[in-house]
């Protein structure tokens with residue numbers, strides 16, 4: 001006979017099934033300010049997380065776990081063995097960066113899970129909630145069933161609560177990250193690179209999905225999978241053989257990051273990606289890691305005046321490099337890059353197997369004389385390794401190549417990977433490239449060399465751990481305004497990239513074009529901005545190495561160059577004052593080595609008046625504001641060079657009105673009086 005209790009239970013079970021289903025382990029985690037809530041549910045079918053911001057869902061229950069080759073999915077039938085919580089409130093000092101002190105304040109939830117049946121595999125998920133977003137990563141400990149294995153798929157989902165506005169570039173394209181950004185509904189994304197930036201105008205929320213600490217794993221793209229078209233799934237960029245990740249336990253995946261802010265402008269003040277990276281592993285690097293500005297034999301190739309190939313049009317000649325050194329020595333420029341300096345650039349170097357030799361100068365360029373001359377003038381040459389995507393060819397020479405530069409007193413190298421496939425088959429974002437680039441950074445450190453990489457895998461904040469990893473391209477940079485056979489960039493490009501690509505880390509965009517007339521070889525290309533806008537980019541685009549990209553003769557006797565001379569590349573603080581993606585941006589940064597502040601404001605193709613509140617300046621202090629602004633008739637289309645330089649005394653109570661012309665900008669140095 002059934003007891004009355006059992007009968008009641010049977011009745012309830014059959015009517016309200018959920019209440020009597022298997023116990024659901026639910027765990028919650030709050031950000032320090034309580035505005036962000038992470039909820040993790042251990043459902044029988046699988047582990048799920050969701051995120052609320054200000055009590056509203058932004059990510060609905062989303063799947064976690066892995067598909068593993070030759071084994072069942074590692075995702076469900078889990079026992080929550082243990083849940084540890086930790087509170088962290090600390091500060092740390094980066095070697096260089098957007099600010100001298102970074103706060104790392106977060107709450108952590110560390111879940112230890114084990115399969116109840118079957119292979120009884122174990123894994124962990126660690127969540128961290130900060131005031132500026134959430135990071136989570138998987139940890140797979142050593143165990144018999146998982147020693148060396150292949151990840152066929154990472155099941156992580158981002159089931160967005162709404163069809164947000166998205167700013168994105170498509171993944172799996174030949175030009176990698178070198179595209180202009182699309183602005184569409186989230187539901188229009190097929191597969192996107194990260195950072196992917198989303199805004200919800202009705203909700204007053206801005207979200208960016210990216211990753212932190214990408215080491216020995218594949219880069220993550222985001223693919224639209226669900227029927228509602230607003231759920232994105234991690235899509236790890238595979239090797240040529242289809243494997244996503246060759247793994248070995250113990251394994252820690254990169255952090256999946258979801259930055260969350262009240263506005264797109266606020267996203268730019270987030271340190272979440274850096275906070276999720278490990279501290280400096282290189283120790284004292286002060287003898288060679290030096291933020292600064294550089295020039296280079298570069299733009300003249302992109303605008304067709306000169307060539308990388310040896311011969312008549314050769315850019316890299318001893319004489320030409322001396323001219324750059326002479327100009328740089330008179331200004332606050334620390335290095336001169338020489339592209340085409342080495343053997344192997346003949347003809348169409350990008351369309352054949354690489355022929356580069358990394359320790360032999362081309363005929364016509366005397367590297368010993370050039371390095372000596374540079375050092376006699378108090379600066380250094382910057383090395384260049386173009387690989388044409390030939391990784392094996394590069395790795396064969398790598399040790400020798402960096403040793404060679406060290407012998408020459410070179411402390412900074414730009415490397416690049418032009419070409420759609422590495423070694424003819426691998427992707428620029430997969431584990432192959434992640435491993436290779438790690439080797440580059442570590443080898444460079446061994447020879448006391450800073451790294452500036454083009455066409456490499458995206459930034460995930462590894463500069464904190466490896467502070468010789470200064471900057472990278474990973475963006476459709478200035479070069480597209482020079483030599484691109486299709487069109488150059490649009491005027492709104494530079495007011496999009498700080499909110500998207502910029503969230504991943506420093507960007508070697510190479511601003512500072514002063515001469516807008518280079519039609520001789522490039523009748524269809526333009527720099528889509530005014531001169532004042534070019535100056536403002538030194539503040540709005542963050543990079544510890546900033547190029548003054550134009551030719552020395554184009555800077556000669558131009559008063560506006562004083563701003564490039566003055567502007568620092570290392571900051572004690574950075575503040576985004578205002579901005580709307582694709583429209584305008586106002587940034588203020590304080591010099592790390594003085595009490596000066598700098599401001600950069602830029603607009604898209606539309607003129608606009610922007611009031612700016614100077615309350616970031618010190619109380620009770622007066623400043624001389626040196627203002628570089630668009631002249632009344634400036635316009636990127638037909639009068640880009642028209643600039644006015646004026647000076648005025650201001651304090652934190654002054655409200656300045658910035659008058660930006662189409663494609664224009666304002667750059668200001670505030671000198672404390």
Ligand code: NOJ
Pocket residue numbers: 298339386416418454455473479
């Ligand atoms: C592409 C890089 O982005 C560019 O800066 C460089 O000049 C060329 N490759 C040649 O190496």
Ligand code: CA
Pocket residue numbers: 178454455473479
């Ligand atoms: Ca490039």
